[in-house]
Amino acid sequence: MAYLQKKMSLPQYTCVNKEIFLQNIYPLRKPVILKGLDLGDCRSKWTVDYMSIAGGNQEVKIHVSEVQHMDFMKKNFIYRTLPFDQFVHRAAENKHKEYFITEDEKYYLRSLGDNPRRDVADIRQQFPNLAADIRIPQFFEKDQFYSSVFRISSPGLQLWTHYDVMDNLLIQVTGKKRVVLYSPQDALYLYLSGDKSEVLDVDNPDLVKYPLFSQARRYDCVLEAGDVLFIPGKNGYFYHFSVEQI
Template sequence: MENPDKEVPVVENVTKELFLSEIYPARKPAILRGIELGEAVRTWTPEYLSTTVGSRPVKVHVCPSDKMDFVKKNFAYKNLGFDELVQRASATGPLTEFFYSENEKYYLRALGDDARKDCADFAVQFPEIANDLQLPCYFDDSQFFSSVLRLGSPGIQLWTHYDVMDNVLVQVKGSKRVVLFAPSDALHLYLSSDKSPILDPLEPDLKAYPDYAHAQRWVCTLREGEVLFMPALWSHNVLALDFGVAVNVFWRHLDADMYEKRDPYGNKDPSVAGRALQSLDKSMQSLSALPAEYQQFYALRMMARLREKFCSADADGSGSSEKQESEEDGK
């Protein structure tokens, strides 16, 4: 990698006022400490969760490998009782009951009541434990999009991806390693839709993905009782270091009418961006009618226009300035 890793900054004794006045406007990730999260940090043991929530069925990602690959789909969706999921995911040795192998991994991303229409709402889907957790709400109620319970096995690693909405990841139990990338690094991540094929950002295959060597990694370890703020469009990769339980809260940074209305997962690009990408696909298809040297010439002209319009230092609120800072630091 060309650039040494950056550490995600830690901010102590965070209040709503501090978040809104200093952290949020910077549009960079930060670990937030000192937020009162309620009794969940102390009470959410595997035994408590299993007993309190019970055997209600949930749909779970089950993966024979510890690295989940959304492109190759190396996992399957299975139904388990919540208590059975907790028991398997928190097990410290080989499993006695399993789908694929005694070392398989589990990952729950809670869904809405109707997964095709409803956004996840932690208080609605898990009322038995909702009052245990005090979620930070640093936005107007009208901006709220979803709150997602996440639970996983030690060692499970979620594919690199970005979210189109701002969010906080509230780590209730266990710890995670999180690697993030600024929006300006999109060219180096080989993104397809909102996902990258780079499964392990610390041990990448640079022969397959040589441009990744130019990316700037932001790295942190998120521990129990801490909250990670992740602005929209910051790609991230999450590795569970322990049996983990967390709740993700997403809210709309843009006006509500900028987002796709039929998007319960909140992973579709803003509607105007989606239309622009579709127009680009049509332009590329038009150029394909020309000989190769013409295609390259006009593609480069298009790239030059886009760079001039959108990728100047003034237009880039995070990545360009960060690259400049890196150069000034002797990188």
Template sequence: MAGQHLPVTRLEGVSREQFMQHLYPQRKPLVLEGIDLGPCTSKWTVDYLSQVGGKKEVKIHVAAVAQMDFIMLMTTCMLQKELYLLTSWSRGQLKRSIKNSLFQSHYHEQHIKDISSYGHQRALVERVMDNLLIQVTGKKRVVLFSPRDAQYLYLKGTKSEVLNIDNPDLAKYPLFSKARRYECSLEAGDVLFIPALWFHNVISEEFGVGVNIFWKHLPSECYDKTDTYGNKDPTAASRAAQILDRALKTLAELPEEYRDFYARRMVLHIQDKAYSKNSE
């Protein structure tokens, strides 16, 4: 198991002013209860989704373990894009409800991307945009890790190599035990705020439908214009990574002893100059 276990704070009856002025700036995960999501919480049943989707074939991607099982629909035969189009009225009302409840002038990208069966589990990932995970129907368990614990998560791109976070192989991933784990359960009507860069793992406890609303916390010019889901690094971070790659290639011209020494000096320089002085 990971080290410290912490519950995600749950609050009910949060106003727009409270969220934007006091809670949102804290950059911590938060479960919001009691927000009016419109008729979708009762309307989006399996029967309804099957009716609007029809008997369309879907592509199923199955792996041998639940952690890599990306089945989007088990009990209804429809394409996700068909659901996105055919439930437009309910989606519009849901979006308006969220905007009226929590936001003023922010622009949101809304995606139905979380139709899942029991046991479905997404990899431990991070996004560069802020995210509201709205549990419309069904139940989920969500585990989150702070971006400040990234050095313990064995990252490969935006994903962790640790697939089974409940029973990790600590012989292979010993540092994972140092990561602080935040956890919450979501039921129909709950809304989870996931700040940008927070790693999250979502486990479905029954068939359900969720909606993610992504929005840009930084000025628009900081993001890759082709990035819809918040998967790509901010442009400045991408440029910095390219510069670092070039620096490492330059160091490769030196003998191994010198290369090792100056690479370590570079790491120390980054730690001294780039890391936040407020790091926990």
């Protein structure tokens, strides 16, 4: 069966300030790529060696997978703990001398609060030295700001398709990230289970098992270092992304 899913690109804006964002972009409730924002020193400072020193040796809980496509529903990964400095170096490797499953396993860190059951992720609390390097765009009031989730992953890793209920500013500091989004209007084609889609490989889906998926319209983009992707939460844009490199 031919895979003919319609693909569309996202609009891009350059050097947007708070006034422009709130007046011209936010009210449309559509995802856009923001370029040319001042993100601080992280753009130049966040090398593997620097982050491993500045981030310290605190232990972090990570996902470890022996395959490229991580599946949250089937749990085709394991949770393990590593000192942050060791994790950063492992995540930058394609082959590992030390590993949990295989020498080409992949890693993913999604930072958690100090008490994961009670505290939200906050880079200023969990990674204060690294937080000092990044300037998060101040488009919202402080009481509207919920969390700042710090993410690092191995080259080529793809996360499961899912959606968030809150507005997101996805900041790409280093490397590249491919992002695929779907409109909430196409939810019936996405085979949702809760906030996640059963369709794991959106590029080569099983259309015998998921025949309606080909009718979903997809929005494709590649985030370069320094790009910020605004994903509106109220409209529930489902998104799937893969990190090309750190």
